[in-house]
């Protein structure tokens with residue numbers, strides 16, 4: 027392999043008219059493409075000297091056939107020069123810094139000395155700018171009076187004359203501009219950071235236009251036999267037509283007005299040919315109304331040459347479909363529909379050891395009628411790289427034929443490793459390696475516990491799947507990218523895979539307080555688990571029937587020797603913790619793999635928290651941890667199915683007493699607000715430090731109303747206990763919060779825009795329903811009803827205002843963070859931690875002398891600390907420290 | 908607030924480059940008109956040692972080559 031070379035410098039230049047003519051193989055004068063027989067016109071846009079695209083024809087320039095001819099440039103002689111849109115800024119600058127008569131830089135030698143010290147500065151670049159030229163009216167070299175140069179997008183330049191005290195704009199034609207640019211001496215250009223050897227400024231005004239080879243604008247033949255030309259060809263046709271007409275009019279001595287019109291039209295066509303999205307220029311359109319894709323559009327943007335064709339491309343051996351959940355799959359597995367498994371293949375080299383197996387695969391061929399049928403093969407590749415498609419009658423012959431050295435492309439089967447991905451791929455866990463399981467149906471199936479790293483849900487999300495094609499790729503997938511290797515997030519060093527939603531509700535319902543199960547119940551819960559004996563029953567009734575506690579059931583999936591002490595999500599941080607005596611059963615104590623007290627919830631097994639999961643990873647490794655996740659998801663789903671779990675509209679109902687209390691609470695708050703407003707209006711309000719009385723009043727009102735809302739929540743919460751699904755979900759951390767419940771059953775509360783009460787609308791009021799200057803709660807977006815109770819029309823309107831702000835915020839945030847992410851990735855993508863611990867670029871330049879300054883892998887640490895001292899001590903002492 | 912900046916001696920620089928087996932060009936850069944560089948009178952081509960308090964490592968050392976700030 028050649029050693030990497032260092033780029034010393036990059037030189038940018040312009041194509042001179044001479045160069046354009048030299049590289050051209052043909053002068054193009056006809057706008058027509060093909061004659062009636064479908065043969066290219068000589069000197070037309072599809073001239074055979076420009077390269078060939080039709081099979082069978084030979085290129086007139088290089089005499090090669092369609093596939094081998096690279097294509098060759100032609101050229102068009104323009105009737106009059108036109109401006110190249112890409113260089114209008116440069117042209118404007120040059121017109122403003124040079125003399126309109128002699129073309130010299132508008133600076134005396136002394137001034138040049140002052141502004142640019144070293145012309146041959148190492149950093150070169152734009153030494154002189156427009157700002158360095160004072161608004162000087164006379165040229166220091168010839169004394170000519172200078173005029174202001176105006177530029178109007180896209181390509182109009184004009185000089186401003188002062189006549190009789192009036193300003194008159196005098197348009198500069200491209201020819202005028204070209205003449206002026208020609209006069210600028212080479213030495214002055216160097217001061218402007220332009221190398222005149224490769225970029226004379228007059229070359230930015232086109233006198234001759236290169237015609238790109240036909241190979242980059244091939245015509246396609248439609249189904250009805252008609253030819254359809256490329257957008258570029260269409261544009262070139264326009265240019266040649268106008269050019270032709272222009273020439274004829276010019277030769278016939280047409281009036282100046284017509285010439286000017288034609289000139290402008292030619293300029294328009296050349297401009298849109300180069301860039302069809304210039305500001306101030308209506309885009310050229312196809313007959314259908316679709317804007318044409320011209321040169322600039324081929325390069326720019328997401329689907330352009332750089333981002334669309336070079337940085338990223340479409341790939342083979344990939345599949346995409348909708349995803350759906352299956353808690354019975356392991357997190358390390360992915361369910362693949364049979365129809366995809368049949369289509370996708372893994373290449374296997376035939377050796378002396380596997381030749382019999384390969385023969386069987388070939389004999390089975392591409393057909394696979396059901397899941398029970400073992401996989402077959404789709405292709406056989408001979409040692410000379412010929413591909414043989416298997417199918418129909420050739421199975422036996424090819425099976426006979428194969429011998430070591432052949433490659434068989436085998437269909438996917440259970441256990442094959444694949445890469446699974448969901449866009450946007452924002453972190454490395456967005457692509458993980460799973461083992462496949464061929465299944466019925468048409469969707470990819472995955473364990474809901476792997477949703478958090480992919481940020482997936484099942485409301486129609488689609489995901490991609492890639493099949494690695496080499497041993498190296500498969501090894502890499504299994505060792506580095508596998509799901510179990512990515513349970514810990516490098517972002518915060520904790521588990522990112524874990525229970526969600528029903529897993530948490532289920533495990534909470536299963537493990538909360540003490541429950542006793544009969545043998546048949548415990549076997550229902552545990553029937554899918556691998557264990558040898560049931561534990562000793564925790565309790566035996568007098569009649570001899572054994573019972574097992576819910577904590578014993580959960581302990582079965584814990585590894586032996588696990589010791590942990592912590593507080594669950596449901597802990598409310600009482601002033602003095604009652605430890606084991608906690609009435610909420612929130613004190614979790616696990617001794618030697620036995621759950622003694624406490625409820626398992628989000629804190630223990632949830633994604634992003636997963637305290638138990640985290641400990642298992644550190645103590646028993648990734649493999650055990652992924653087993654634990656599988657067991658936990660299955661157990662929790664069975665746990666939730668014992669009682670069943672649902673949420674309905676009547677779960678938000680309260681009794682008459684609570685409604686009365688809520689009413690009282692809210693009217694008390696409104697009275698309080700009115701009282702404060704009165705105090706304010708009487709001028710008695712004591713302003714808070716650094717605030718106006720108005721601001722103080724606003725803050726007080728917000729505070730009073732906020733408190734009232736919270737109090738309604740408390741009233742509702744008193745009525746709705748853990749028997750309520752919403753409360754259970756909020757307490758266990760599965761979904762939602764007590765605030766959500768407050769708003770559903772109690773009171774929605776204050777709507778706000780930018781953290782303040784709603785103030786906008788009409789003069790001194792938000793809606794015509796209120797008096798001017800009304801500062802009351804309801805006039806500024808306080809919603810006293812609940813979602814269940816229903817909103818009044820004004821409340822509904824305020825709610826929509828508040829809701830809109832949230833939507834705008836998220837929309838803006840996602841687009842901004844997406845762009846930031848792109849920039850960061852582009853800047854950081856090649857950085858690498860070397861074996862000496864330094865972070866370096868590919869050129870070996872040092873970015874950090876120690877990765878993260880301490881050389882610590884966040885995944886090996888404990889939530890930011892290098893060692894989890896507290897956890898280790900607790901697990902040995904078996905008490906909370 | 909400002910971490911400690913020191914101009915390194917020629918020998919120190921030599922050992923530094925040897926330690927990481929790098930050339931001058933591969934060092935991180937700092938502009939000649941950086942306030943901290945001006946304060947210790949660093950010149951273009953000097954290597955500056957920066958010792959700063961680190962949230963993760965306690966104390967972290969870094970080294971930067973002084974270069975001219977390009978115009979504009």
Ligand SMILES: [Mg+2]
Pocket residue numbers: 482483484485486487
């Ligand atoms: Mg979705």
Ligand SMILES: [Zn+2]
Pocket residue numbers: 076077078085086087088089090095096097098
């Ligand atoms: Zn050719």
Ligand SMILES: [Zn+2]
Pocket residue numbers: 125126127128129130165166167168169170
């Ligand atoms: Zn002059």
Ligand SMILES: [Zn+2]
Pocket residue numbers: 597598599600603604605608609610612613
């Ligand atoms: Zn407690």
